[in-house]
Amino acid sequence: MVFKRYLDRSLRENRVSAKTTEHLHDSAAGLDQRPPAEIAALLASGQVAAAENVQKAIPAICAGAMAMARTINAGACLHYAAAGSSGLMAAADAQELGGTFSIPAAQLRIHVAGGLPSGVEMPGDTEDATDGLATALAELSEKDTLITVSASGSTPFTIAAARIGKSKGATVIGIANNAGSELLDMSDHAVLLETPPEVLSGSTRMGAGTAQKIALNMLSTLMATHLGHVHDGMMVNVNADNIKLRARACGIVVQIAGVSEATAQQALDAAGGDVKAAVLMAATGLSRDIAQARLKESNGHLRPVLERTV
Template sequence: MTLPPTEQLHPDALQLTPGNLVSAARALAEGQIAAATAVRDALDNIARGAEAMAETIRTHGVLHFVAAGSSGLMAAADAQELGGTFSIAPARLRIHMAGGLPTGVQMPGGAEDATDDLEDALSALTSRDTVIAVSASGSTPYTVAAAKIARARKATVIGIANNADSPLLQGADIPILLATPPELISGSTRMGAGTAQKIALNMLSSLMAVELGHVHGGMMVNLRADNDKLRARATGIVARIADVDTNTAQQALETANGEVKPAILIAAKGLSLAQAHTQLKASRGILAAALTRN
């Protein structure tokens, strides 16, 4: 029986020997680089997935991130960044990790086979929701079962896996194959497969934010400025886009209660807060369009 790529032995695996860690490090680095390039072949479906995620946020649906093991950590890390980076409300996000998010240093191994609680965990799914299901093998019982439940409830399923023709990809509305090479440490998918998954997840959420208008000129114009670093960043963003000094940018942010987009319109166009919100609503939240409106 031919093993799937995620379980095969890498031809350079023999370079991982004691006493020659520089050679081993070179092999590991090249393995990670090769894994990262797998994302290039999935760009079309990554873009489709981002559009589906953006539509879910627009229609007040929920993004559900579902995975087990190291794939779960990758999915959870991306989901947990969306509030601070793009101000995606907590009510619009859910993380479903087999065995729950770990609170200590050990990962629950057997939990990826346990599917009994999924019906309850996903009971609120609707057709407005999008499920981002991640599994290196594409056959993890927990993740595959979640995708089946989601399809039955008409939610959109984005499946991310590293093995072609795997059950997760076959059952996904938007299959994202990350065809990474075998791991240097056979089966250790926290490495190459995990690297490709992280890149794909970061791209999905970033492209979603671009589609929603939360990115303008490469800047995070929908960030939540809840610490000194982010408040300074928000001030810089307002000053740069509105072409005003720092004091004016800070005053606009205070008027806008810390919201970057309306602060930019207040500083750049002399609008009131109510007018800024009206223009943003008319522009579907796209700052570039709001800046050019009369």
């Protein structure tokens, strides 16, 4: 009974004094004493609740995605900066852009506190180390976009990166899970993911991390849509560098051009793997050079070329 009163008081005090990401969950009392299925259900519902909160950030995500598209169109760089589990989320998004949308590696930079881990350990003290950031971000320009991620919105490494970005005139997108946090205050596009307290207090790899992943996926996919790399829900700028993706590319040409697999594959081979050009070649009989020239005129967007040609 004494312990129960102590825990209740601790829950109240923590909820008042700490950041949302450090609050104790309303159902935290006695969590470790519950049946596994009940704990698992609570963990699942925590993830769902976190995901639902991303909807509120849609306007900021849309604006940020436009900024990212402008950066890529200008031949400039997207920089991702974060620490800890937020760094892993940011890095995963950045590393998928080449394969999914053929964004050139030269236009992507990843800055994770302590560097990308090569083993199973991810030291926590590196999120306070900012000494190498000035060098890492030395080439930032006003054409670049810096995507910064921090659950608390106050991680020293991420805050320092955002400050450098602002000082160099880069567009700063800030993703954080605490309202009124420093990172959001200094960002050009503030993506607030106001997720509820974690079932495991402070373990932001859980709900906060889920919301971050969703927001990052939305930003990069919206960016790709603006760039013309998405057509009817298909990744028409895919870098088909393995068996699965080559089959997917062929399927995309079949679907859009309305041709057989054999014709689609022939068009892909003739287009050197360029899916958009292959679609035009298969659907209209255009040569590779003319197909690519028309795509260039439409800034890489397939639909307007198809509508004018078919």
